[in-house]
Amino acid sequence: MRLIHTETKEMRIFEYPDIPRYAILSHTWGDSEISLQDFESNRRDYKTSGWAKLNEGCRIAAESGFDYFWIDTCCIDKTNSVELSEAINSMFYWYQEAAACFAYLSDMPAGTVVSGLDSSFSRSKWFTRGWTLQELLAPSDVIFLAEDWTVIGHRSKLAPLIAEITGISTGFLLGHDLDEASVAMRMSWVSKRKTTKEEDIAYCLLGIFGIHMPLLYGEREFGAFRRLQEEIMKTSDDQSIFAWLQYDNLVPRQNAVKRHTYSIMAYSPALFHNGGNIVQSKAPEVEGYLRGIRTPTVFNNKGLQLSLPTIQKQNRISLAILNCRMTNREEYLAIVLEDVSTNGGRYVRVERDRLIPVHINVILETAKYSDISISKGKFEHQAQKEVMDYSRTSFTEKVSEAPFYNHATASIPTNEPLYEQEFIGNTEFANMIFPEPNAYPYVPDFQLFYGLDRAGREYDSRKDATNFIPDNFPSWPYELTEHDSRQDVTNFILEVQRSVPAAMEDPQIVNTNFVTPSGEPYDLNTLSQSEHQPPVESRYNLRSKRLSR
Known part of the structure; x- marks a missing residue:
């Protein structure tokens, strides 16, 4: 030295x-x-x-x-x-x-x-x-x-x-001790930071994780970060390392499209920007009672082989349960895997913009340990998707950005028509939220929905509004003025009326108590394109939500 x-x-x-x-x-x-x-x-x-x-x-x-x-x-x-x-x-x-x-x-x-x-x-x-x-x-x-x-x-x-x-x-x-922080949480600390050399965004984390590895300048960020993750997995069983999210902007949508499916491993710490509230969690009931055989994590030329509790869904889709949760939440986090092999057992990660909360009771009733092989490189295949036509809906203002828990995150600009385009991941808007009886199979809470091209478009959320960060920071988004929130709520509601008039007749919508920021009642029936009334808020509140698919 x-x-x-x-x-x-x-x-x-x-x-x-x-x-x-x-x-x-x-x-x-x-x-x-x-x-x-x-x-x-x-x-x-x-x-x-x-x-x-x-x-x-x-x-x-x-x-x-x-x-x-x-x-x-x-x-x-x-x-x-x-x-x-x-x-x-x-x-x-x-x-x-x-x-x-x-x-x-x-x-x-x-x-x-x-x-x-x-x-x-x-x-x-x-x-x-x-x-x-x-x-x-x-x-x-x-x-x-x-x-x-x-x-x-x-x-x-x-x-x-x-x-x-x-x-x-x-x-x-x-x-x-930094080891008390989950892998995802530590990754989130660097997710918005920059380095002059792209590989250094991985190398600067060596000490944070107590890792030693040679430097290979020229391997690019994804190569350096992949090696870092492999070294972390050699010494840690913290599966929050898989709890990353990648959000894309709006992209053209076809009836049959080529969809990118990805490794279980992230290519950049930037994908952990929502990891600050993720904690490692090993519940004895999960470790002790789930069916199946656990095998050590192994790297080979095919990818990553490991044992995870899985819940089999339809069309070769499975939920893989990770040993981590959001802070102050009971549900475990799961990622979506798709079996792309002929004989079964060869998986890629899909729905990379989602972490699914799964309640412990659902895990104990339906999950079992599976020995699976997951690609650690990018993979492409053809996949059918439901066509969702948003051509009748448009938004002109950017919603205020604010931190959220896993059900929602900051929004992106949407200054374009949404014809033949889909919402992916971090595409969110301030929408009117209304309760519906439980229809969501993973969390024992009621569903929240708002219809775009038809009533009943689903959103992931929870019943207890006190869990939402905006309730603890009342200046966002409830003091809804054009200056503060950059969202003209009046125009938004007019878009709702124009796009989904049937939804506006729903009793749950009609009975929602809309008020102005000063607390005065607000009559939705008086809205018209010629009137520019004060912005509104709802006792169910205007929140930023992500479409479930």
Whole structure:
């Protein structure tokens, strides 16, 4: 390990266990960073920002009582692939063992107030980079510095705000064992972060999962991330690693289409963006009473062989039950598999935009363990789909984005007609929701539905509205104004009337108590294209829901 003496600026190499006490720097790279070769050169340009960063880092480390300082720009020989691989595999440990970690936020103006998600601190690029995730979590504490190298605050004190910024709970920010977080949850922490080299989005997670593996730049993101997942599965039986979702935009739909079906393995951590509320869960009743033989997980040239509780459905479709749940939910999560082999037993993942909640009682009554082989690469086959004509329905505004549990997530823009197009995954709208007797086979709750081209189009949800995040954040979407929600509810209801007039006569709709944001009754019968009345909300509420297929 190379360390720089904070006074003499000389670099020394230390071997474990004879590594002295040192401070370490976390930062985002600029255009003029110095390399090891620059540091060792006799032609040093001290006026560049890279040298200024090194000098200021040494200064603040020395003022804090440290003789040695580490910075990744010049303390690693990046021209040596062996050393680079060893360094990246050791990086989490180096940050973990540092006596102090200084996080330099070059885009944080000095004297700026650190509060709220709109602050310069919250918007700093430092919170968007892949490598800074482990630099946030590994040290015993992190001292944040503004652009003039003055102290902003400590991670321990700023933990509640950092939790809002990153989606990482304060417990893990304050030192809880990262292994207590499910694989899906840890993946979600990096799902919105970026790296300059695409493979690094996988390599920056090595320390988060305690994994060591060689670096193969050129294998692309999907290759690096696949290898990472394989290494994780060698040491963990946490099946939330399969609880990823891929959402597509609206795509053309035909009666018979070529549908992409995918491996059980994700090709990017971005597919775990909804994993922040997923927890590993092993119920004794499931482990002890389900039928079937359990076999170890095995990788071979055909894919991944493992045992999972499955529920056989129609048309070669099965639900594979994972040992994970959503936080504060009873149901296990399941993925949809399709048998594509002639003799049976060869599966691919389909419906990649869905995680199906399955109640424990349904699992115990109908599931059994199956030894299955699942493709770990992309596979295509022909599949018939029901044609759903949305040509009479259009929307012109984007629904406000907000976090949801597994029944729904943030929405996408829909500024186009929906003729011969389907809703896939993350395509959601603020829709009027009305109860219907239970018709959903996986969860013992009633169904929520709203008809588009016919009444009864189904939505996945739950009866207990207190489980919805918007109920805890009443400013979204219930204070429905055009400015706040970007959704003109009046026009939306008019679209309902125009598209599905029969649905508007449904007693459940007629009896729904619509009110204005001020609490005044709202008469649906007075709506017309010529009237622009105040936005409305319902006691059943306007919520964002995903179509079930």
